[in-house]
Amino acid sequence: NAGVTQTPKFQVLKTGQSMTLQCAQDMNHNSMYWYRQDPGMGLRLIYYSASEGTTDKGEVPNGYNVSRLNKREFSLRLESAAPSQTSVYFCASTLRGALQETQYFGPGTRLLVL
């Protein structure tokens, strides 16, 4: 099992450009999450998908959109990147409702917006 995979690993964008961060999990998990991590701010939830076909806003959704493409894949899109979106982005998944509801994280995408 690959667990949670994220692409790309690193990206540099110019202000106003768009991009999509990809995430996939092979653990048959129902719930998937997108976080950003910034120094001093901790881990903040952007969007999540509790189950296939549903998405909900987290703490910091502005400037982002998501798509739960199928049970395995959950993408995060930046329509018009801003320097404030420079961050490390993590995707995570879990089998919500299971006895052991452990959350698994991907390796992260480092995004720099100039």
Add this chain to the structure above:
Amino acid sequence: KQEVTQIPAALSVPEGENLVLNCSFTDSAIYNLQWFRQDPGKGLTSLLLIQSSQREQTSGRLNASLDKSSGRSTLYIAASQPGDSATYLCAVRSGNTPLVFGKGTRLSVIA
């Protein structure tokens, strides 16, 4: 709204010392609590998960305890090693909401 606090933000100890990391949360009606480890430049790895009905969980040299009534959890690391150096994060799930994370404690174990 659930809030999770971890104190101290950073901790430095000599190798071999036993240590305790603290986590507190404001709403005691939790579903579970998880401890994670994060190495520099890496994603988070789950260490221990405690269900709301449990008091503690153990894995090797790690022991996590949960006291819901006081809104506290501790992560005990026995006989610390330089390889334990990392940031440790606590996260709480309440009701139908996603995990709420603390900001973590950055641990340095000095050889």
